[in-house]
Amino acid sequence: MAMDDDQNGAPHAQGTGTTGQDPRRDSNVALLRDGVASYLRDSDPEETQEWMDSLDGLLDEAGPERARYLVLRLLERATAKRVALPPLTSTDYVNTIPTWMEPDFPGDEEIEKRYRRWMRWNAAIMVHRAQRPGIGVGGHISTYASAAALYEVGFNHFFRGKDHPGGGDHVFFQGHASPGMYARAFLEGRLSEEDMDGFRQEVTHPGGGLPSYPHPYGMPHFWEFPTVSMGLGPMNAIYQARFNRYLHDRGLKDTSQQHVWAFLGDGEMDEPESRGLIQTAAVNNLDNLTFVINCNLQRLDGPVRGNTKIIQELESFFRGAGWNVIKVVWGREWDRLIEADTDGALVNAMNTVPDGDFQTFKANDGAYVREYFFNKDPRTAELVKDLTDDEIWQLHRGGHDYRKVYAAYRRAMETKDQPTVILAHTIKGYGLGHNFEGRNATHQMKKLSLDDLKLFRDKQGIPISDEELEKDPYLPPYYNPGPDSEEIRYMLERRRELGGFLPERRDTYEPLEVPEVDAIRSVLKGSGKQEVATTMALVRIFKDLMRDPTIRERLVPIIPDEARTFGMDSWFPTLKIYNPHGQQYTPVDQDLMLSYREATDGHILHEGINEAGSVGSFIAAGTSYATHGTAMIPLYIFYSMFGFQRTGDSIWAAGDQMARGFLIGATAGRTTLTGEGLQHMDGHSPVLSSTNPAVVSWDPAFAYELAYIIRDGIDRMYGPGRGENVIYYLTVYNQPMNQPARPEDLDVEGLLKGIYLYSPADRSVGTGAETAGSVGAAPQRRHRATILASGVGMGEAVRAKQILEDDYDVNSAIYSVTSWNELARDGQHRDREALRHPDEDAGQPFVRTALADAEGPVVAVTDFSVAVPEQIRKWVPGDYSVLGCDGFGFSDTREGARRYFNSDAESVVVAVLAGLARAGEVDGEVVTKAAERFRLTDPTAVRHVDAPADGPAVATTPTTED
């Protein structure tokens, strides 16, 4: 297509270049540096041409390498002179910190090297011994072997322990490197040989064993952060660092000297969670965060990027996101060669060799490296002509060089306003000998042959004799010269100076006094004529609780861009949204009461559309009682469909880390969202939440139930004398309803255990606006039935009771089930106790006791899957049937959806009648007729039968749409 010069002519397009061609038609000119210059007006075309000509001349005379050098130097100079240039996202495959800028290494390298080798040995021997006959539980050797120097520089010179006056650092250890941390603790005297031999035998090893990976739950005074589910560590480290800032900015704790370190694998960086939130760290200027990525170029099966270069890829990625990137590619032995590489041939080779080849080099020998790396270019061959093959083999990678690693860490600590990532080039299986180093299978190798052991011992200089190794090749000895040796004394002194051992987890904090439930006035008295959904009630409850200054101070609302959906936007102007930069713009709604307010000391963590990061914040806040000794109460509210289903693994990690707090699955249920449809209709989150042992799930029907559950939850988590590691999951709905007042004779114990009698069979229950709750004695009927209901199922139960009473001669009792899951857990627990101690009375499951007086058939109704109430079947007396909502959700009215799933009042009525028929109390005909009357198979019938429509939405009704 011809270009219309008048309309599209680029303003800069003066001059015709050396070719005389119109530059607008020469893409090589117009798109110089990805279009960077294409929009600029050229104020002096002649001068421009002179510069261009000199570059062309240089290219002709000195070649592209020299031209490249000069252009890069110009860029460097321009940046130094504060000329605003777009950044380069990638640099040469060399160390970012030039040798001349390296600080002196402050430690004793020789001593540190000796005990680092002992750690490598002990870590590998621990795993090897765990493979002994009869145990065979394995472990990983090669990961730590490749990362030992990265950790040791940290342990000896950077990581601050819990006794450090600044409060101590938070270190996320790479999961599969755990043997190295145990090996260090062994040399430090924190673990015994016996402990080491208990690796991966947590319940069968006498006195308890060591967990495979960093699991705070399994080793609560050692591990602080669970990391082994790849991708969670990087993400959670970012949110830990941000939360540390949040605590500081809110004036709750001085965290200015607490650094967050995350040790990660290069393969791990493939996980979307590893990379997907790095912008958060840059946007928040988290210079209290350092990622150390161990780039051994391998993952489990083989190379991370065989054909290209993972370090270069990660450099561009992190730089692009605004991080400070430090590459530690080559050890000090290369310095001299790089210096001698005057024409850039060596750097060119480094730049162009793909990772797969670098891996292969290290699985061979010096001669191979000479042949396939240096000899590819006569200029690089020349560089090493005086080196022996052995000396070529001794050209180390940067991640194994203390000095280079130290320089990078120092720089990271000194960097301001940016998080730092250190990309350290290493060898997987380093130091383990030829059968391990760089081999594709090395990740999975758990055992060393006798020959491997001897070679490994020699390489690491371990003073253990051949005889000792030969004695029992399954049990080669550990090496520990004891606390009096020079090395161990040095090592302990380093830790003492840095504030104590790591990893270490502590959990001492000041408990919180929780206001009594009567402080939650607004919901206990019922909603009167107003219709209020439980989502809205929840917001009111927390508002009431926040009248208590401690609760207000400690509550951390976490919201992934749904505050308006849940009616929480009223918190914006009062609690404010946390932003380390405050609010530098004028909010568009500044004149409104509910203006969008950001502040440096804001309470709300507004995470954007980002459930994964929200759980990261939830974990950081919910473990603050341990990581900071400051109890905080995270309140993370989300679309229930995007909770457990989307971020279940993170919530699992929260349990492992013993987080405490509230997860609120809002707009819950499979029928309540009237129109939102398939991707929003959650019918199964309680099934998913039931699988997480840390999670206590609740499906309350009424606002007053919520008040009791939440108040007791805070007390269980942080109250004096309590301190349970529980995460509360509450499903709340957007369906407006009349909220009854707290019944006078409320069975609080039952409510908090999962079930209580809401409406006895001999009482009537109101369904209208003014009559919600019990309305007096019911007329005596011939039959009895029992209905169990939770959540919005309660509305259907109440309506069913009325129909049964009016039309079918049945008095029914309604039990409110606040937690099917807890009832089931209690039942399972008692059954198990009975199995284990047949001679003892394990007691009755609570649900069986609670239903001891239940009469007639029992029908359960829920807006969730049938599987939820089915959990308690075993302990429900008599005839039990369950109505729930299974299958995909869809968009339609609530009534239509409930008829479709058969979870509505009419379906409950028919289920009760069927139960009565099975008991011989009514004729089968009655059931058939009722089913016909209500047209149970026909969702369109709800338009014609007497289904109540929801009242008009009132001001307090949350919207149903995002």
Ligand SMILES: Cc1ncc(C[n+]2csc(CCOP(=O)(O)OP(=O)(O)O)c2C)c(N)n1
């Ligand atoms: C989410 C997840 N997927 C898979 C694994 C299994 N796994 C454990 S280690 C590993 C390879 C790790 O490679 P890398 O991150 O490069 O670490 P390295 O051992 O090389 O340092 C894999 C796939 C896991 N732990 N977590």
Ligand SMILES: [Mg+2]
């Ligand atoms: Mg790797």
